[in-house]
Amino acid sequence: MIGLVIISHGRLAAELVLSAEMIIGPLExxxxxxxxxxxxxxxxxKELRAAVAAAGVDEDGxxxxxxxxxxxxxxxxxxxxxxxxxxxxxxxxxxxxxKCASGRLNKGLSELASFLKDYAKEAIIRPSELxx
Numbered sequence: 805m806i807g808l809v810i811i812s813h814g815r816l817a818a819e820l821v822l823s824a825e826m827i828i829g830p831l832e833x834x835x836x837x838x839x840x841x842x843x844x845x846x847x848x849x850k851e852l853r854a855a856v857a858a859a860g861v862d863e864d865g866x867x868x869x870x871x872x873x874x875x876x877x878x879x880x881x882x883x884x885x886x887x888x889x890x891x892x893x894x895x896x897x898x899x900x901x902x903k904c905a906s907g908r909l910n911k912g913l914s915e916l917a918s919f920l921k922d923y924a925k926e927a928i929i930r931p932s933e934l935x936x
Contacts, residue, residue: 806908806916807859810896811837811852811881812871817896824901831905835859839877848880856884865889865913867904867920869896891917899927 808831810817817836825831835855839848860866865888870878873894884890891913893900903923907916 805833805862806864806911806913807833807835807856807861807866808901808904808908809835809837809852809855809859809866809868810870810901811839811855811868811877812896813839813875813877816871817877820896820898820901823898824905828902828905833859833861834905837877839880845876845880848876849883852880852884856890860889863889865891867908867913867917868892869900869904869920870894871896888913893917893920893924895924897924897927900924903927 810820815838817838821831821834821836835858837852837855856866868881868884868890870881870892872878878894881892885892900920904920907919911919
């Protein structure tokens with residue numbers, strides 16, 4: 805199974821995991837990394853490295869979901885980017901996490917990354933447009 809790591813500013817990563825688990829139950833091979841103002845870049849990289857190792861323990865690869873392209877969580881994650889081993893998708897949201905949880909069971913790493921990128925965009929809906 806593909807491992808999942810969510811990394812974000814503040815507690816967003818941990819809260820996304822908690823929210824997803826509230827909806828679908830425990831998430832195996834999943835880790836969250838929360839970056840705060842007091843955390844040094846070295847400490848953040850160390851925590852991210854441990855999360856990637858724990859989530860990717862069976863070597864099916866790891867997908868890292870980050871909150872913001874160009875932000876510290878994404879910039880730190882790029883160090884781990886590795887073809888066929890680690891993919892990164894920015895703009896994490898709850899629908900993306902939920903689809904990742906199920907999609908990682910039957911998709912390869914590259915296929916899952918492409919799927920999540922497209923799915924997350926489609927999951928952004930403006931209800932007033934549907935109700936007209």
